[in-house]
Amino acid sequence: MSRFLNPRLSKLKAYTPGEQPQDKRYIKLNTNESPYPPSPVVIDAVKRARVEELRLYSDPEGKVLKKKLAELYGLGSENVFISNGSDDILNFAFMAFAGEGIGARFPDITYSFYKVFADLHGVLYETVPLAEDFSIRPEDYYGTGALTVIANPNAPTGIALTREQIREVLESNPDRVVVIDEAYVDFGAESSVPLIQEYPNLLVVMTYSKSRALAGARLGIALASPELIADLELLKYSTNPYNVNQLTMDIGCAAVDSDGYFRDICRKIIETREDTVRALVELGFRVLPSKTNFLFITREGLNGKDFYLALKERGILVRHFARPRIENFVRVTVGTPEEMEAFLAAAKEIIQTA
Ligand code: PMP
Numbered sequence: 368m369s370r371f372l373n374p375r376l377s378k379l380k381a382y383t384p385g386e387q388p389q390d391k392r393y394i395k396l397n398t399n400e401s402p403y404p405p406s407p408v409v410i411d412a413v414k415r416a417r418v419e420e421l422r423l424y425s426d427p428e429g430k431v432l433k434k435k436l437a438e439l440y441g442l443g444s445e446n447v448f449i450s451n452g453s454d455d456i457l458n459f460a461f462m463a464f465a466g467e468g469i470g471a472r473f474p475d476i477t478y479s480f481y482k483v484f485a486d487l488h489g490v491l492y493e494t495v496p497l498a499e500d501f502s503i504r505p506e507d508y509y510g511t512g513a514l515t516v517i518a519n520p521n522a523p524t525g526i527a528l529t530r531e532q533i534r535e536v537l538e539s540n541p542d543r544v545v546v547i548d549e550a551y552v553d554f555g556a557e558s559s560v561p562l563i564q565e566y567p568n569l570l571v572v573m574t575y576s577k578s579r580a581l582a583g584a585r586l587g588i589a590l591a592s593p594e595l596i597a598d599l600e601l602l603k604y605s606t607n608p609y610n611v612n613q614l615t616m617d618i619g620c621a622a623v624d625s626d627g628y629f630r631d632i633c634r635k636i637i638e639t640r641e642d643t644v645r646a647l648v649e650l651g652f653r654v655l656p657s658k659t660n661f662l663f664i665t666r667e668g669l670n671g672k673d674f675y676l677a678l679k680e681r682g683i684l685v686r687h688f689a690r691p692r693i694e695n696f697v698r699v700t701v702g703t704p705e706e707m708e709a710f711l712a713a714a715k716e717i718i719q720t721a
Contacts, residue, residue, distance in 0.1 A: 453587030
């Protein structure tokens with residue numbers, strides 16, 4: 368930190384992204400990326416991209432992509448916001464819907480970026496412990512008087528709430544925004560998108576990084592009532608009007624046109640996930656019930672950090688969180704069947720020598 372930094376930011380603790388090591392080739396099961404390439408339609412769109420037109424700014428209104436997304440989700444363009452990854456939208460949500468006496472509430476074990484955004488914007492926040500079984504208790508978020516932020520399914524646990532449980536949270540917070548972060552919803556959870564017409568306080572945030580295999584393209588979307596979308600647009604036009612580059616807009620359109628491919632890779636990942644769960648249970652692991660493309664696992668007598676390091680030594684990267692209650696868990700992204708076989712073989716070897 369330099370002596371020039373705004374003193375208000377001096378205590379800010381930044382988010383730590385998962386490792387992207389360049390030293391050797393790992394089986395990368397640490398950042399919940401897709402093991403499959405983007406759809407052939409996307410690859411074709413990139414090949415056909417009119418690169419010479421990159422001299423022009425991208426459309427700040429993102430009209431073409433928004434229209435396509437609106438059709439895909441059964442909404443109007445006025446219900447859609449697009450951004451440079453969904454972290455950008457979460458940042459805007461904390462900036463727009465909390466502060467000045469409005470706090471935020473989210474689970475103690477969840478996406479660790481939420482508290483960074485809260486601190487960045489001087490938002491006072493309260494974290495609520497997960498239940499004993501690591502699920503979110505919806506009643507902890509009734510009438511919060513604060514901005515409520517729930518990842519559904521939650522990360523890193525992978526556990527999902529039902530749409531009806533989300534409805535209860537919305538119902539009891541009519542005067543505050545409820546953010547439902549659906550980064551992993553496509554892997555088997557219920558989306559809250561059908562509730563948007565009923566609840567003007569609902570902001571659904573999605574990413575094209577995981578189920579659409581586009582983490583490197585950086586495309587996040589928000590779906591909500593026109594009034595909440597207008598607030599996000601206000602912040603976008605006050606920070607970076609061209610927040611989605613032209614190539615990513617083209618890629619996003621092609622991704623929407625690839626629904627069959629998208630369903631196919633989600634189905635494959637879910638199948639691999641369930642096969643991996645069975646194998647892990649046989650090896651004596653406890654696996655939290657996941658509706659995502661990752662598994663949160665622990666095993667009696669196995670130290671989480673040591674397990675992470677032993678896997679890394681064997682060329683397999685997973686994610687370990689040095690935090691109370693979860694320090695003996697690791698989070699394992701679901702890769703291809705071959706990658707999961709390699710992971711299971713390494714896990715078996717480690718527990719046999721432990
Ligand atoms: N929400 C959750 C719960 C996540 O795990 C992630 C990925 N780290 C994001 C949002 C952000 O994803 P992106 O910025 O790639 O859209």
